[in-house]
Amino acid sequence: MRVHGEVSDDEAAAAAAGEPVPLSPPPAPAGQQRLVVGYALTKKKVKSFLQPKLLALARKKGIHFVSIDETRPLSEQGPFDIILHKLTSKEWEQVLEDYREEHPEVTVLDPPNAIQHLHNRQSMLQEVADLNLSNGYGEVCTPRQLVIMKDPSSIPDAVAKAGLTLPLVAKPLVVDGTSKSHELSLAYVEASLPSLDPPLVLQEFVNHGGILFKVYIVGETIRVVRRFSLPDVNTYDLGNNDGIFRFPRVSCATNNAEDADVDPCIAELPPTPLLEKLGKELRRRLGLRLFNIDMIREHGRKDRYYVIDINYFPGYGKMPGYEHIFTDFLLSLVQSKYKRLLSGS
Template sequence: MFLMRLKGEISLRNEEEKENDRNPQQQQLYAISAAGFPPQQKLVVGYALTSKKAKSFLQPKLEGLARKKGILFVAIDHNRPLSDQGPFDIVLHKLSGKEWRQILEDYRLKHPEVTVLDPPDAIQHVHNRQSMLQDVADLNLSDCYGKVGVPRQLVITKDPSSIPDAVTKAGLTLPLVAKPLVVDGSAKSHELSLAYDQFALSKLDPPLVLQEFVNHGGLLFKVYIVGEAIKVVRRFSLPDVNKHELLNNGGVYQFPRVSCAAACADGADLDPSVAELPPRPLLERLAKELRRKLGLRLFNLDIIRELGTRDRFYVIDINYFPGYGKMPEYEHIFTDFLLSLVQGNYKRRPVNNS
């Protein structure tokens, strides 16, 4: 009996030593396996997110549902080579910087069997407000359900004093919405200003994009896209500007980031002509075309409807890997999407616990 107990204690100590020798990812994988996680269903998703993004996205309800569906989220260790980690079936990321983009590109070449969401070059394309909306403009999308375009806009990279002349030559109509040209994830890149007069234009800070302001009933439609799934949420937006206000206001007015500060408008007492969602077939066609052109599967569109119309829409912004935690039913939509990426051809990879 003593020998049996001694063997048991030695075996337990050996297992504890192995556990301590494992890196954090191996410990997490081992713990899930020991807890009875169904190995035949295990889908390992490595994630590289900022702490803020991880907190908003990896909510307990999502992780709980993911476990039930056989999906395991594993944090990527930034202090170790990416190729030494995993193995992963999917890499989910939203980090900035040339170094990180190069790491991901190298990883994609060495591990073509891993799905990277999304390709770094494609993400970089929507970090520039000129290039992101040009893809929408090039679509020239118009059918029986409506027309989708972008506001007339002008890119300014030179000295602020040149802005009034540039706006006049371009024939843009005041007021103008001013947004930083580059979207780099910083608070500054999401600043929003409204310039009412020519004099105010010279007070702006290039590089930036100037967009003609389109009255839209103070409401925008945030269209979340997860693969082929589409979810639309109403959000309050900037108020309309009438001729009286335009004549009696001047200067530049700064606003908070609309997508973060605005409250959800679903269920609010709104004018039906303003609150009516864009036609589903129009959104499906738009999403399909942009997935193809952008090469992205995780993004959202900020869309407005021109006031006084039912079928005239404008895309005013595109965001990669937006705040899905604010999207209704995102837990089910996202986990279904992850499973769909490997459905039918997923082969379980052995986990190295040594």
């Protein structure tokens, strides 16, 4: 429970936006039940996700966001209807798992053990590969890849043995929420491979016209935005001395390609029925409701797509209309829970 007069993160955001700052949870609008959402997020995620436009709409809908104090027992806080979280420490994951067992009435988004699947790029794409999704709207694949745990000098032999074809995209094996975990390298000369830094994943590079599709999943809702990505390899200066190009995060919002002058064949969004099928299957297989899929279309192949990354609780603040989508999703969770209680299931 909060000390009277203490200002929470959402109240601070409201103050920054010039809005009134309540010192206690606001009453729900007439005819609505108040929904309390506890959140355990990094400061960076709080700033990008709990934007004033989300908080203002949430208050109108009777949704109140409350910051969880990690230094105090979770059982002493709340009560919560829903818990949102994106912290990666083992201690926090255990706290949350214990809380889920003690409070099955609280919806935790999402189970820590399910999220773990996306913290490792070796396991991340396995569900997509096993899915083998192909229908009349297209085919969804994963790039061939290889995991290198240590000894960079062994990489050329390992690549040859696996039959991978250069160029290769090198990505850190572990996804821990830091900017470093999203840094990429493109290796296109065999002699450059020993200069890479394990543990990492090597993926065969697929030419895709320099456009990436970020497919946001919020429960059953799907939204897609275009981002600029790595350009096709034939546009690089292959005279580079060390044979490796290093990139910061390439698909961030600053690389927005929504209104760019791009060849329509490259810019065309993946078919909605294909995305709905993919989203439904991955929700079921991963056991997650908040994630995004990074997808590319093979250049020259209108109907072949590759999933190259999956991220948990991505930057929803960059998704157009996210405040409406997310608040509706939170309300739907509670409505579904009450329907189950009323039906006795």
